[in-house]
Amino acid sequence: MSVNTLKIDGQDIAVEEGATILQAAREAKIPIPTLCYLEGVSPAAACRMCLVEVKGSPKLLPACHTAALEGMEVSTNTPKLQSFRRMNMELLFAEGNHVCAVCVANGNCELQDLAIRVGMDHSRFAYRFPDRKVDMSHPQFGIDHNRCILCTRCVRVCDEIEGAHVWDVAQRGEHCFIVSGMNQPWGKVDACTSCGKCVDACPTGAIFRKGSTIGEKERDREKLSFLVTAREKQQWTR
Amino acid sequence: MDISELYRLAERGRSRRKPFRIRCCMAAGCQSSGAIAVKQVLADALSAAGLNDKVELCSVGCLRFCGHGPMIATDPDEALYERVTPENACSILGALNGESSMAPRCDGNQPFFADQLPIVLENSGQIDPSRIEDYIAVGGYESLYQVLYDLTPAETVAAITQSGLRGRGGGGYPTGLKWSTVAKMSGDQKYVICNADEGDPGAFMDRSVLESDPHRVLEGMAISGYAIGASHGFIYVRAEYPLAIQRLQKAIQQAKRYGLLGSQIFDAGFDFKIDIRIGAGAFVCGEETALIHSIEGRRGNPRPRPPYPAESGLWGCPTLINNVETFANITPIIRNGPDWFRNIGTAGSAGTKVFALTGKVQNTGLIEVPMGTTLRRIVEAMGGGVTEGRVKAVQTGGPSGGCIPAQFFDTPVDYESLQKLGTIMGSGGMIVMDDNTSMVEIAQFYMEFCREESCGKCVPCRAGTVQLHELLSKIVNHQATVVDLEHLEALCQMVQEMSLCGLGQSAPNPVLSTLRYFRDEYLARLKPSMLEEVGHHVR
Numbered sequence: 001m002s003v004n005t006l007k008i009d010g011q012d013i014a015v016e017e018g019a020t021i022l023q024a025a026r027e028a029k030i031p032i033p034t035l036c037y038l039e040g041v042s043p044a045a046a047c048r049m050c051l052v053e054v055k056g057s058p059k060l061l062p063a064c065h066t067a068a069l070e071g072m073e074v075s076t077n078t079p080k081l082q083s084f085r086r087m088n089m090e091l092l093f094a095e096g097n098h099v100c101a102v103c104v105a106n107g108n109c110e111l112q113d114l115a116i117r118v119g120m121d122h123s124r125f126a127y128r129f130p131d132r133k134v135d136m137s138h139p140q141f142g143i144d145h146n147r148c149i150l151c152t153r154c155v156r157v158c159d160e161i162e163g164a165h166v167w168d169v170a171q172r173g174e175h176c177f178i179v180s181g182m183n184q185p186w187g188k189v190d191a192c193t194s195c196g197k198c199v200d201a202c203p204t205g206a207i208f209r210k211g212s213t214i215g216e217k218e219r220d221r222e223k224l225s226f227l228v229t230a231r232e233k234q235q236w237t238r
Numbered sequence: 239m240d241i242s243e244l245y246r247l248a249e250r251g252r253s254r255r256k257p258f259r260i261r262c263c264m265a266a267g268c269q270s271s272g273a274i275a276v277k278q279v280l281a282d283a284l285s286a287a288g289l290n291d292k293v294e295l296c297s298v299g300c301l302r303f304c305g306h307g308p309m310i311a312t313d314p315d316e317a318l319y320e321r322v323t324p325e326n327a328c329s330i331l332g333a334l335n336g337e338s339s340m341a342p343r344c345d346g347n348q349p350f351f352a353d354q355l356p357i358v359l360e361n362s363g364q365i366d367p368s369r370i371e372d373y374i375a376v377g378g379y380e381s382l383y384q385v386l387y388d389l390t391p392a393e394t395v396a397a398i399t400q401s402g403l404r405g406r407g408g409g410g411y412p413t414g415l416k417w418s419t420v421a422k423m424s425g426d427q428k429y430v431i432c433n434a435d436e437g438d439p440g441a442f443m444d445r446s447v448l449e450s451d452p453h454r455v456l457e458g459m460a461i462s463g464y465a466i467g468a469s470h471g472f473i474y475v476r477a478e479y480p481l482a483i484q485r486l487q488k489a490i491q492q493a494k495r496y497g498l499l500g501s502q503i504f505d506a507g508f509d510f511k512i513d514i515r516i517g518a519g520a521f522v523c524g525e526e527t528a529l530i531h532s533i534e535g536r537r538g539n540p541r542p543r544p545p546y547p548a549e550s551g552l553w554g555c556p557t558l559i560n561n562v563e564t565f566a567n568i569t570p571i572i573r574n575g576p577d578w579f580r581n582i583g584t585a586g587s588a589g590t591k592v593f594a595l596t597g598k599v600q601n602t603g604l605i606e607v608p609m610g611t612t613l614r615r616i617v618e619a620m621g622g623g624v625t626e627g628r629v630k631a632v633q634t635g636g637p638s639g640g641c642i643p644a645q646f647f648d649t650p651v652d653y654e655s656l657q658k659l660g661t662i663m664g665s666g667g668m669i670v671m672d673d674n675t676s677m678v679e680i681a682q683f684y685m686e687f688c689r690e691e692s693c694g695k696c697v698p699c700r701a702g703t704v705q706l707h708e709l710l711s712k713i714v715n716h717q718a719t720v721v722d723l724e725h726l727e728a729l730c731q732m733v734q735e736m737s738l739c740g741l742g743q744s745a746p747n748p749v750l751s752t753l754r755y756f757r758d759e760y761l762a763r764l765k766p767s768m769l770e771e772v773g774h775h776v777r
C-alpha cells in the first residue's frame with residue numbers, strides 16, 4: 001500500500017493511495033460540507049457543496065470524487081468558496097418548500113445544519129413555491145417531495161445497498177422528482193422491502209417514518225456504513 | 239473487396255456519367271421547401287422528351303444556399319438555380335441547350351460561394367448521398383485502404399496530430415492528442431463514438447454533412463478505429479434528424495455489402511462495424527459522458543470528469559468520441575497529407591470550419607471557410623449584410639457561447655481569437671443580429687433554453703438557471719433593480735464555476751457576454767424608478 005502526502009488548508013496530511021480529498025480531509029478533522037455524499041454508496045458529485053480549490057487546477061473540484069494525489073495543495077474554505085456555498089444553499093431553499101417549523105426533521109436535518117453552517121439566513125433569490133406532492137401510500141413510510149433536494153441518496157442506497165432500486169429520477173431540470181417504481185405510488189411498488197434504508201439516508205425530512213411528527217425524525221445512519229463494511233470487509237462493527 | 243475492385247467501381251461510376259447532369263438538392267432544407275415535387279416534374283419532363291440517356295437527374299446533398307431553396311445545379315455549365323418551383327422547373331431543361339430559363343438563376347460567383355473552401359463539404363451537392371458508388375467514384379474509401387496498407391496505427395495517429403486538426407464539436411480539443419490517448423490505453427475492447435447530437439438552436443452543419451455525404455463520416459470513423467484499436471463504432475444521432483438517420487442506415491448497409499465495413503475490411507485483418515443509436519433530442523445528451531450513459535441505456539446524465547471517456551467511456555472501456563465534422567475531416571487529411579491541411583487556416587486553428595449562417599442576414603445557409611476568415615468577410619460579403627437596418631452583433635457557440643459586436647468584425651475566426659472576445663467557436667451556429675435585436679432578450683432566450691435543457695443533476699445548474707432566467711425576465715419586463723443586476727452577475731459567476739458539466743458551466747456565457755458589450759441595454763431596462771440612480775434618463 002502506498003501513501004500520498006498532500007496539503008489541505010496548509011496542513012500536511014498523509015493518506016492511503018486511492019483516498020479522495022474528502023476522506024483525507026475528514027481523517028485530518030478538516031470539515032468540508034457535503035449534502036449528496038453518503039458513506040457506503042457511490043459519489044454523485046451533484047450537490048457541489050464539497051467543491052474545493054486545488055492549486056494548479058483552473059476548475060473547482062468535488063472533494064468527494066477527486067483522488068488525493070501526492071503534492072496536491074487544497075484549500076477548502078476560501079472566501080470565494082464560502083460565498084458560492086452560501087449561494088448554493090439559497091438556491092436549494094428557494095427551489096423547494098422548506099418549512100422547518102412543521103417538518104419532521106426540524107433540528108435533525110442536514111440541510112438546515114448546513115444552512116446555518118454557511119451562514120445562510122435568507123435567500124436573495126425568489127422562492128419558487130413549487131406545487132409538489134406528498135405520497136403516503138406506503139404502510140410504514142411517507143415521502144414529501146416539497147422537502148426533497150434531489151440529492152439521490154435514497155436512489156443510490158436503495159439500489160446499491162438494498163438492491164431493490166425502488167427510486168429513480170424522473171423528468172429533467174427544475175421538473176425533476178424522485179419517482180418510485182414505474183411512477184407508481186410507493187405503496188404499490190412490489191420491489192420495496194420496507195427496509196427503511198432510504199429513511200436513514202435522506203438528509204432532510206422528505207422521506208420519513210409514519211407516525212413521527214415535528215422534529216421527531218431519527219436516522220440510524222451507522223446502520224448503512226455497518227452493512228457496507230460487513231459486506232465488503234467481513235467486519236461486523238456493531 | 240480489394241483495391242483493384244475499388245478502382246474498378248470508381249472507374250465504372252465515372253464512365254457511367256452522361257453529358258448533362260441536373261443535381262437537385264435533397265437535403266432537409268430544400269425538401270421542406272418543395273424539392274421532391276420539383277424533382278418529380280423534372281423526371282417526368284425528361285422521360286417525356288426522351289432525354290434520359292443524355293441527361294442524368296440526380297439527388298444530391300446540400301447546395302449551401304438553404305434560405306433560397308429548392309436549389310438545383312446543372313453540369314457541365316455549372317449553372318445554379320434557386321427557388322425552383324414545379325412550374326418553372328422544366329425550363330431548366332431548355333437552359334441546358336442554351337435557351338433562357340424561367341427559374342431564377344443564382345450567381346455562383348458571388349462571395350457566398352466564391353469565398354468558400356469546401357473540404358468537409360467537398361462532395362456535398364456533388365454526389366448522391368444514397369449511392370455508395372458515387373462516393374467511391376470520387377475516391378471514397380481509398381484513404382481507408384491507404385491507412386490499412388501503408389500506415390501503422392501509430393503513424394495514422396501521428397498524421398492526424400501533424401495535421402493540427404482540432405475537435406469541431408465545440409471545445410477545440412486537439413484530435414491527434416485525443417486519438418493517441420485512446421490508442422495508448424490498454425485493453426482489448428475500445429469504442430469509437432460519433433457525436434451527431436447537434437442540439438444548439440440554429441445549428442445544422444452536422445445534419446447537412448450526414449445528409450449530404452454520410453460515407454465520409456463512416457470512412458473517418460473506420461480510420462479512427464484502426465488508429466486507436468477499436469472494432470466497434472456508434473453514431474449517436476438525434477431522432478429529430480430522420481433523413482440523416484435514413485441515409486446513414488443506407489450508407490452502412492451499402493458499405494457492409496461491399497465489405498468496406500464489417501470483418502476483414504480490404505482483407506487487412508481489420509474489423510469495424512458501426513451501429514446507429516438514436517437520441518431523444520435532449521441537448522445535454524451531446525455532452526460526452528451523458529451521451530455515453532444514453533448509449534448504455536441509462537438516463538442521459540453527465541458525470542464528473544476525470545475519468546475522461548478516453549480512459550473510461552462506453553461500458554467502462556476506453557472510448558474515442560469525436561464530432562461529425564471532425565470525422566469528416568479525416569479522409570481528406572489522409573488523402574492529401576497532414577501538411578496540406580496544416581497550411582490551411584491559421585497557425586493555431588488548422589483547416590476550415592463549417593458554419594450555419596442564420597438570423598437577420600440576407601444569405602442564410604451553410605458555409606465552409608478557412609479558419610482565420612474575418613467575421614466581416616462572413617457577415618458582410620458572404621452573408622450580404624443584414625436584411626434591414628445595421629448589423630449589431632453575431633452570436634457564436636449558441637447557448638454556450640456569446641456575442642461579438644460589430645466593432646470586432648475584423649477579428650479572424652479561430653479558437654483563440656473568439657475566446658479572447660468572450661465567446662467560443664462552438665459547433666458552428668452563427669446567428670446575425672441587427673440593431674432591432676434586444677441583447678437582453680437574446681440572453682433571456684438562451685437562458686430559457688438552458689433552464690429547459692438542464693438535466694437537473696447538480697444544484698447550481700438546475701436551480702441556478704431558473705433564477706438566472708427569472709432575473710433576466712424581470713429585467714426584460716422593466717421590473718428589476720440595481721440589486722437584481724448585482725445578483726444576476728454574482729449568480730452567473732457561481733453557476734459557471736460550480737456546475738458539474740459544460741451545460742451549466744457555460745450557461746451564463748450569453749449573459750456575461752451581452753453584459754460585457756451591451757450593459758447599457760440592461761441598465762435601460764431596469765425599473766423606471768431606478769434609471770436615475772444608474773444615470774440613465776427615461777426617453
Ligand SMILES: Cc1cc2nc3c(=O)[nH]c(=O)nc-3n(C[C@H](O)[C@H](O)[C@H](O)COP(=O)(O)O)c2cc1C
Nearest residue numbers: 405406407433436437524525526560561564740741
Ligand atoms: C451541453 C453540451 C452539449 C454538447 N453537444 C454537442 C453536440 O451536439 N455535438 C458535439 O459534437 N459535441 C457536443 N458537445 C461536446 C462533447 O461533449 C464533446 O466534447 C465532443 O463531442 C468531442 O468531439 P470533438 O473533439 O470532435 O469536438 C457538447 C458538450 C456539452 C457540454
Ligand code: SF4
Nearest residue numbers: 158192193195196198
Ligand atoms: S424502504 Fe428500502 S427497499 Fe423500500 S424504497 Fe426505501 S430503501 Fe428501497
Ligand code: SF4
Nearest residue numbers: 148149151152154202
Ligand atoms: S427524498 Fe431525500 S434522499 Fe431522496 S433525493 Fe430527496 S432529499 Fe435526497
Ligand code: SF4
Nearest residue numbers: 693695696699739742
Ligand atoms: S450542469 Fe446542468 S446539465 Fe450538467 S450535470 Fe449539472 S444539472 Fe445536469
